[in-house]
Amino acid sequence: MKWTLQDYPDNTAYKARNLVSINAGWRSIRPVIDEKKCSGCLQCYLHCPDGVISKCDGIVAIDYDFCKGCGICARICKLKAVKMEAEPK
Secondary structure (H helix, E strand, O other), X not given: OOOOHHHOOOOOOOOOOOOOOOOOOXXXXXXXXXXXXXXXXXHHHHHOOOOOEEEEOOXXXXXXXXXXXXXXXXXXXXXXXXXEEEOOO
């Protein structure tokens, strides 16, 4: 099967801030966005399985109450604007 652009999703399954149960208590690492490197392309948002990334007034942010720390956002960022850091104690 040959894939075309129409075969790929152009949006995430849920709007950001859709989760209702805080689930980040077990996370040991978390993504941190370097605002100087971030272009605001929102590829991290499109690939986030939990929809915890949002953009407000041109600034991309992560809702840490619901982030599981999977690191997909850091892996997908071509500009390396997202990096995983140890969870603060």
